[in-house]
Amino acid sequence: MSTHPISGLTSHRTGRRARGRDIHEQHRTATPLELLFDLSFVVAIALAASQLHHGVMEHHTGRALVGFLIAFWATWWAWMNYTWFASAYDDDSAVFRLLTLLQMVGVLVFATGVPGLFSGDFRVGVLGYVVMRLALVVQWLLAARGDPARRTTCLRYAGGIALVQLGWVARLWLAPEWGWPVFVLLMALEMAVPLWAERAGGTPWHAHHIAERYSLLLIITLGEVVLGATNAVAAMWQTFGWTLNLALVGLGSTALVFALWWMYFLLPSGDALHRHRERSFGWGYGHVAIFVSAAAIGAGLEVVADVLKAGKEAAEQAISATGQAAPVATQAGHATNAAHGVSPLYAITMVALAQAMFMVSLWAIYSRTTRAEAGQGLLTLACAACVALGPLAVWLGAALPWGLLLLSLGPAIAIVYNERGRRHCTEAFAVR
Known part of the structure; x- marks a missing residue:
């Protein structure tokens, strides 16, 4: 039997299911994988700030500010959701690492699409964002299987996130006049998912x-x-x-x-x-x-x-x-x-x-x-x-x-x- 190098939780590498981290775990710190994950967000944040800078210099402050807020919100939200999940269910397994890698790929695709967000082209940005979010859906499904006590909470997270991603993809085909109202609605739904999911029982974040x-x-x-x-x-x-x-x-x-x-x-x-x-x-x-x-x-x-x-x-x-x-x-x-x-x-x-x-x-x-x-x-x-x-x-x-x-x-x-x-x-x- 192998154990988690930080907390002693049973690892997925041996076929056993981690049941969540100990909220009172001593000396819990960020893992090397989390630090690497953070680095992938540096590019997205830098591009968003750079586009705001150039927009101001080109006298498009209003449009640049809207694009900046959209890009930063999507970056922060994807980072935040992964962070809270990892705090509760990081077992350092190969599966967890590979799903984290997939989210990092999504971040880089999203970063590639950041300039498009400032001009109203959401296609590449949405692709990268959905890749990040669907990888997290898989992680929540694995957590639901490994943590029966919080199964309902984990399934709510997985189901809620997945449904909203369908909305983001569908939005790409909407008429322009519906684009912004639907964007605000989807953003509100994204932020409502954790509130709804946690009502079924809190996750063991540290x-x-x-x-x-x-x-x-x-x-x-x-x-x-x-x-x-x-x-x-x-x-x-x-x-x-x-x-x-x-x-x-x-x-x-x-x-x-x-x-x-x-x-x-x-x-x-x-x-x-x-x-x-x-x-x-x-x-x-x-x-x-x-x-x-x-x-x-x-x-x-x-x-x-x-x-x-x-x-x-x-x-x-x-x-x-x-x-x-x-x-x-x-x-x-x-x-x-x-x-x-x-x-x-x-x-x-x-x-x-x-x-x-x-x-x-x-x-x-x-x-x-x-x-x-x-x-x-x-x-x-x-x-x-x-x-x-x-x-x-x-x-x-x-x-x-x-x-x-x-x-x-x-x-x-x-x-x-x-x-x-x-x-x-x-x-x-x-x-x-």
């Missing part, structure tokens, strides 16, 4: 494992912010060389990434979910706003990078017209300078709005999950208001690098308040 898995996806999503920050710094260096503004862009963008990371890990997700499993749906579903906003910040920083590059063109035009060097403010992204018609004010506002969404969403999840009495609501409003300082400074005439640096002020206040509060008033920050 609280700390789930918390770790979500934190890993956040780090992957913050990778888009790091990429945007890197491109912004590169734009300044390649255009103007070593300057004070280069230091401000580097400090501001890096501090913003670091502050968002620090803020997220103030949330005691593992302990809260372990003590209150009934709060898992709000916590799990609510994270989509955090992930979306983090990816949007990355796209916004890419727009900032393009605006900074435009400073070189403005400087060269000024030299050609007057024979004199352009002012430093113009070179660094002054409010009157624009890249492809996108002004520095527009760029910094895009980042600020996404950051405010991140902070408010994080507070909402923190409040609902912990029920702590630490005055986080007023703090969040104050910190979100501080986010407006960046766009305000640029609007008043400050160079874009200064506005970028000011965006870190709000998160810094939240971090200091929480870190000091936890040391001096532990009870007020405790999970209730």
